[in-house]
Amino acid sequence: MKILVVGAGAVGGYFGARLAQAGRDVTFLVRPQRFEQLQRDGLRIVSPHGDLTIKPKTVTADKVSAPFDVVFLSVKAQALDQAVNDMAAAVGPDTMIYPVLNGMRHMGTLASRFGERAVLGGVCMVATDLDAEGRIVQLAPMQKLVYGEIDGQISDRVRALDAEFTGAGFDTQLSATIQQDMWNKWVFIATLGLVTCLLDGPIGEINSATDGTAIALRAVEECASVAAARGYSIPAPFLENLRKQVSDKSSPQTSSMYRDLEKGKSVEVETILGDLLSHAGEHKLETAVLQAACVRLRVYQKARLSKKAK
Template sequence: MRILILGAGAVGGYFGGRLAEAGADATFFVRPARARLLASRGLRIDSPAGSLVRDVKSISDPGALAPFDLVLLTCKAYDLDASLNDIAHAVGPCTTILPLLNGLAHMEKIAARFPQARLWGGVARISAALDDDGAIRHADSFARIDFGARDGRADALADQLAELYAKTPVIAAHNPNILREMWDKLVFLATLAGMNTLMRALIADIMATPAGERLINQMLSECASVARAEGFDFDEARVAQHGDSLTKRAANMKSSMLHDIEHGAPTEGEHILGDLHARARQHGVSAPLLEIALTHVRAYEVRRARR
């Protein structure tokens, strides 16, 4: 199985690096500067689950690509259009595409661009960052990836991918209910990022205010209501579990959306909050707090563009 990983940042570098560690035929498509760094220093992962320094194959010229068996997309949502252009020559009629982006809005766009390919759903869970020196810093030992056909059918290639990851510290699951898994993460992430950016604070700081817990639960309830309207079951027990995770495990976690705002960078606001709000309107679901959070991020993007 020939695998192309688009990007060698925190997500692509970690999950792609572990594939290389397992002996997979893995190639990274990266910008020239990143390719030079990989060539001179190797792919470096600093992780409590096991650090890694490894020489890897990389390509920077889109014209040099030929069809791969599997393409992992690990770009940011705002880079998706350019990324799909870059990998065009890597996608053939026998190619499977595994996007590890947050949210769901990218699925229709990828399917429309590459109708000849198989498109899996995917969810990556990891707390990692790309350091200034090019190394990937893994915050803890946890890293999980779920993937599978959107219709839940068995897939031999997915089983092969799971077997490769079984040789590494990554928890990998060939998930027959991957769309449900993607919605599960979207509800959690939209609540976390929406509250982080709206209040410009961590969940722990918001919880310390008189109305903080009530507003967090309201945002969570709105996001879960959208998922229900889309046909995905979110019972009260699941909502409570998400609430518990937000106020405990994620209490001091900074969403990438807040990090981007603090650094004057583009955000995935439209891809996460905007898509969820559009679905709420489509189904007639009341989501006032989600709309306020989205407007806050949109106003930031307007101000950023004006600069």
């Protein structure tokens, strides 16, 4: 399969590099500045699974002229609209779009532009970050891609995708319940992002403070209640594991939103928390902690944009 990875950031760059290392036909669609950096330095990964540097096949949007078999979309929510325009020429009648963005809002955007049939469901489990040198640094051993048809069918095309991704140096799962999987991840990242950003620290430090654990556990229940109201009740073992993670007094864990916040970067507040809060409002749920985190990050985003405008 010809695979186009849209972006060579912390997520797409990581999995795309592993696929390329395993001999898959991978091209990265990148912005001009990243194109120049990759041409100069290569795509570099620092990982507990082994460091890697490759000379990737790269292309900019103006040079995409033919459809790909798979478009692997892993940009941040704020870059989605631009990415959709950039990748349009790569999407043909038989192209599979495999998005691993956070939340669920992007699914409607992609279906509106390219049709529902083109879009698969996707979940990515990895903790990576871009350092100051443009290297992708893997922060924990976990590395997994989950994919499936939205209607739960195990189609020939998704089997072919599974064959392409399997054995490429990371864990994979072909799912017949991908929407549930996406909600599970959404609740996980929303809870972790809410707690670390609202309470301004890693999980261990939060739980070492008086009432920190109570707020963390309240966040779990609020986020899970939204999923249940939407018809995607989070499985009990998943919830129990999440409760353990967010109440661990020795944990150094943060969240990608918190790491972006610490760097003064834009955060995915509306995609991860704001959209969840909207669903809560539709179902008249009490989600005061979720609401507080949304307000805190909206204030941050507004101040950040005001600073940039000066």
